[in-house]
Amino acid sequence: MIDATILLDGLAYGMVLFIISVGLTVTMGLMRVVNLAHGAFAMIGGYVAAMLVGAGVSFFAAAGLATLLVGMIGAVAELAVYRPLYRKGELAQALMTFGLTFVVIASLTSGFGTGIKTLPLPAALGGVVDIGFRTYPAYRLFLVAVGLGLALLLWLLIDRSAYGARLRAAVDNPRMARAVGIDVNLLFTVTFAGGCALAAFGGVIGAALLPLEPFYALRYLVLFLVVVGVGGIGNFKGSFLAAILLGVIDTGGKYLMPQAAAYLFYGAVLALLLLRPNGLMPAKSAT
Amino acid sequence: MTQPALAVHGLSKRFGSLVVAQAIELDLARGARTGLIGPNGAGKTTLVNLLTGTLRADAGTIMLDGRPIDALTPEARVRRGIVRTHQINTLLDETTVCDNVAIAVAERDGIAWRLLRFARRWRACIDEARSRLAELGIAHAVERRVSELPYGEQRLLEIAIALALRPRVLLLDEPAAGVPSLEAHAIHAALDRLPGDISVLMIEHDMDLVFRFAREIVVLAQGRVLARGSPAEIAADRQVRAVYLGRSAS
Amino acid sequence: MTALSESGLRRLWHGLPWALALLVYFTGGGYLGLGTHALVMILFALSLDLALGQAGIITMGHAAFFGIGAYAAGIFASHLSADPLLGLAAATLAASLFGLLSGAFILHTAGVTLMMLTLAVSALLAEFANQAHGLTGGDDGLQLGRMAPLLGLFGFDLWGKTAYLYALAVLFLWSLAAWRIMRSPFGRSLDGIRQNPRRMRAIGTPVWRRLVVAYGLSAAMAGSAGALEAQTTRSVGLGALSVLTSGTVLVMLVLGGTRRSYGAFLGATVYVVVQDFAAEIDPFRWMFVIGLLLMAVVLIFENGLTGLGDAARRALAGLPRRSGRP
Ligand SMILES: Nc1ncnc2c1ncn2[C@@H]1O[C@H](COP(=O)(O)OP(=O)(O)OP(=O)(O)O)[C@@H](O)[C@H]1O
Numbered sequence: 001m002i003d004a005t006i007l008l009d010g011l012a013y014g015m016v017l018f019i020i021s022v023g024l025t026v027t028m029g030l031m032r033v034v035n036l037a038h039g040a041f042a043m044i045g046g047y048v049a050a051m052l053v054g055a056g057v058s059f060f061a062a063a064g065l066a067t068l069l070v071g072m073i074g075a076v077a078e079l080a081v082y083r084p085l086y087r088k089g090e091l092a093q094a095l096m097t098f099g100l101t102f103v104v105i106a107s108l109t110s111g112f113g114t115g116i117k118t119l120p121l122p123a124a125l126g127g128v129v130d131i132g133f134r135t136y137p138a139y140r141l142f143l144v145a146v147g148l149g150l151a152l153l154l155w156l157l158i159d160r161s162a163y164g165a166r167l168r169a170a171v172d173n174p175r176m177a178r179a180v181g182i183d184v185n186l187l188f189t190v191t192f193a194g195g196c197a198l199a200a201f202g203g204v205i206g207a208a209l210l211p212l213e214p215f216y217a218l219r220y221l222v223l224f225l226v227v228v229g230v231g232g233i234g235n236f237k238g239s240f241l242a243a244i245l246l247g248v249i250d251t252g253g254k255y256l257m258p259q260a261a262a263y264l265f266y267g268a269v270l271a272l273l274l275l276r277p278n279g280l281m282p283a284k285s286a287t
Numbered sequence: 288m289t290q291p292a293l294a295v296h297g298l299s300k301r302f303g304s305l306v307v308a309q310a311i312e313l314d315l316a317r318g319a320r321t322g323l324i325g326p327n328g329a330g331k332t333t334l335v336n337l338l339t340g341t342l343r344a345d346a347g348t349i350m351l352d353g354r355p356i357d358a359l360t361p362e363a364r365v366r367r368g369i370v371r372t373h374q375i376n377t378l379l380d381e382t383t384v385c386d387n388v389a390i391a392v393a394e395r396d397g398i399a400w401r402l403l404r405f406a407r408r409w410r411a412c413i414d415e416a417r418s419r420l421a422e423l424g425i426a427h428a429v430e431r432r433v434s435e436l437p438y439g440e441q442r443l444l445e446i447a448i449a450l451a452l453r454p455r456v457l458l459l460d461e462p463a464a465g466v467p468s469l470e471a472h473a474i475h476a477a478l479d480r481l482p483g484d485i486s487v488l489m490i491e492h493d494m495d496l497v498f499r500f501a502r503e504i505v506v507l508a509q510g511r512v513l514a515r516g517s518p519a520e521i522a523a524d525r526q527v528r529a530v531y532l533g534r535s536a537s
Numbered sequence: 538m539t540a541l542s543e544s545g546l547r548r549l550w551h552g553l554p555w556a557l558a559l560l561v562y563f564t565g566g567g568y569l570g571l572g573t574h575a576l577v578m579i580l581f582a583l584s585l586d587l588a589l590g591q592a593g594i595i596t597m598g599h600a601a602f603f604g605i606g607a608y609a610a611g612i613f614a615s616h617l618s619a620d621p622l623l624g625l626a627a628a629t630l631a632a633s634l635f636g637l638l639s640g641a642f643i644l645h646t647a648g649v650t651l652m653m654l655t656l657a658v659s660a661l662l663a664e665f666a667n668q669a670h671g672l673t674g675g676d677d678g679l680q681l682g683r684m685a686p687l688l689g690l691f692g693f694d695l696w697g698k699t700a701y702l703y704a705l706a707v708l709f710l711w712s713l714a715a716w717r718i719m720r721s722p723f724g725r726s727l728d729g730i731r732q733n734p735r736r737m738r739a740i741g742t743p744v745w746r747r748l749v750v751a752y753g754l755s756a757a758m759a760g761s762a763g764a765l766e767a768q769t770t771r772s773v774g775l776g777a778l779s780v781l782t783s784g785t786v787l788v789m790l791v792l793g794g795t796r797r798s799y800g801a802f803l804g805a806t807v808y809v810v811v812q813d814f815a816a817e818i819d820p821f822r823w824m825f826v827i828g829l830l831l832m833a834v835v836l837i838f839e840n841g842l843t844g845l846g847d848a849a850r851r852a853l854a855g856l857p858r859r860s861g862r863p
């Protein structure tokens with residue numbers, strides 16, 4: 001059953017893409033800041049978790065701690081680096097966050113060395129599970145479950161909660177939002193921190209698929225940007241769909257025509273972006 | 288009667304379920320001075336966007352001098368002489384006032400593709416720009432950046448650029464909007480001195496200005512032409528009073 | 538100072554970078570290789586200044602053209618002819634054709650979408666170069682054989698003297714061209730498109746076509762830079778096409794200042810020198826320095842180092858702030 005393997009593997013890979021990219025959908029799509037440092041936050045998460053696991057902390061605790069820590073770093077970054085950027089153009093935002101990425105890469109490599117960081121999986125995720133018609137690696141099932149859970153949680157949070165309504169109001173019309181008593185600055189800081197935490201979380205649990213190495217923050221950034229762009233900047237469901245679609249295309253390409261896999265992937269991305277410049281699911285405000 | 292410069296038949300456009308233009312019929316004779324009025328959101332700017340090709344119509348035809356232009360791109364329509372000004376200033380803010388006009392002149396004369404041997408032609412563009420700006424009374428500001436210009440003079444620059452393109456049909460979208468009355472007389476003067484052979488459609492909320500400027504008035508409401516006629520007829524029209532004049536008075 | 542007229546002063550100012558470049562030739566010694574690299578990167582940054590600085594095409598994939606130029610020169614040298622000028626011409630042509638073609642597809646979009654398309658195009662190309670082992674050598678890259686003498690007269694020597702002058706001459710010619718393009722009516726319309734495409738459409742500018750041509754020109758310059766890099770180092774690698782290279786050239790340009798006569802010159806030179814010094818200590822340390830510089834540029838001196846220089850000159854001379862280009 002090669003097809004089921006491709007689909008499942010593609011789904012698992014797509015979920016990793018989703019978990020990391022959805023944070024970018026928050027910062028770039030909702031808060032409208034070109035955030036090229038997103039991969040750097042994922043990378044910090046991965047490196048911190050690798051260090052913790054190396055020091056004997058359990059995988060899940062390390063994932064939690066790294067997520068929390070990067071969330072806090074994200075809050076600081078929002079205050080110090082991003083806030084002055086909101087009013088500037090796309091280019092200034094791109095450059096600033098690119099610079100931040102350089103600084104993060106240099107800091108991490110000077111602290112942790114330039115080799116590939118391994119993040120061993122816990123025993124609970126190391127085995128295989130019987131899923132009826134066959135067995136399948138528990139780790140990948142775990143990724144799928146986490147991705148689905150997170151998607152549901154985010155949907156509730158953004159579309160259904162008072163927080164989501166406030167955030168959208170603050171983004172659409174900050175002045176009006178302030179007038180009705182929303183603390184816009186706090187809301188942005190918290191939201192940005194959340195986006196960074198998501199990146200870190202994805203960086204940790206996806207480390208087996210996207211290995212942690214010095215240029216992680218740049219190498220996979222293209223991938224995250226592409227997911228957000230293809231999905232429709234600022235649209236969660238779009239990111240979800242795009243991540244899974246691209247995950248399956250990439251995985252399928254690698255299985256079926258390993259020579260041409262990358263062409264297939266980037267070719268599909270180009271085609272999608274050209275045919276639907278506003279993404280699969282354009283955000284409502286972008287007509 | 289001679290052929291109208293611009294003729295619009297059955298022009299329609301909707302945004303989703305919102306109808307912004309419904310089977311609009313409109314003629315502009317050569318040298319026309321037509322006012323287009325209507326409440327906020329009536330679809331006036333949308334009509335200009337449809338005429339310039341910035342928006343594609345869902346149905347209907349637009350004829351310039353008897354020939355349909357529906358298939359033409361916005362830039363091709365400009366070259367045929369359909370020129371607009373913007374309700375909200377749309378200028379090159381970092382560029383000097385003079386260059387804003389000169390760039391338009393260069394585009395009009397097809398010099399804008401020139402990479403080499405351009406010095407003499409460009410100087411001619413600059414000279415024309417200066418004289419046009421002088422005619423509109425902003426000679427003192429030619430070397431200033433647009434962003435440093437008072438709002439009223441920026442509105443005037445919108446008109447200067449449009450005139451530099453030698454329009455046949457000029458679409459003015461609220462040329463005096465937001466200009467304090469002290470500065471408005473320069474704009475009124477510019478409007479009074481528009482070349483006689485240009486057909487002008489002017490959108491405006493300032494009724495004094497419209498009634499002074501226009502020889503014909505078209506009233507638009509919810510994407511429909513509600514009434515048309517001479518200023519006197521429109522002023523007397525009860526339906527117009529109810530829908531438009533009455534509301535703006537309240 | 539009053540003895541010099543203003544235009545004379547300006548002429549002196551314009552001659553300064555070139556005089557310095559010649560000075561490096563005579564005194565550079567062991568650093569001529571580094572100097573050549575700097576000249577190449579200046580040309581690359583200048584090409585980006587045309588696309589991004591002047592026309593406002595926000596690209597994160599300019600390495601695509603640099604890489605095409607480099608590979609085209611490499612392939613040309615290995616299979617067709619060792620003549621450097623023919624190789625340079627072929628590479629320039631190849632890059633500009635690819636620029637026109639890809640530009641025609643992607644320049645309908647703008648902003649973040651365009652940024653992502655440029656990224657995707659260059660990533661696709663890098664992947665192609667990686668896979669097409671027969672043509673590009675894949676991971677191993679290409680080694681170029683010995684180049685034939687320049688114009689049949691000047692052999693490429695071991696000390697890189699010919700290479701340096703060759704790069705300097707090509708840079709000089711392209712600089713003249715770029716300087717002229719940016720001041721031409723065409724260049725001014727690009728500047729207008731960058732500021733306000735809607736205004737330009739309203740005066741009848743065929744925005745897309747003009748951007749495609751600008752992109753093609755910029756690609757040609759970048760291709761020349763790539764070809765020079767390949768010919769003077771006699772090697773081409775996948776790095777030429779990488780996202781890091783695209784980012785690097787962006788940093789260089791912005792560091793120096795966009796749309797300024799010598800912004801690309803200053804930015805690329807500072808970058809290359811800092812990288813060389815810092816990389817000797819630690820290959821990653823320079824990224825830290827460059828990253829901080831970049832952030833400082835955005836936050837503190839928006840017009841880059843040349844802008845900083847202008848501000849300093851104004852402050853010294855007590856002159857009022859001048860608008861427009863120098
Ligand atoms: N691109 C668009 N997408 C969706 N709706 C639009 C778009 N442009 C305009 N509208 C809507 O179409 C209607 C007509 O707008 P338009 O700008 O033409 O009005 P107007 O008559 O010029 O009003 P005003 O006097 O305020 O300038 C408005 O309700 C507006 O919100």
Ligand SMILES: [Mg+2]
Binds near residue numbers: 331332333374
């Ligand atoms: Mg309007």
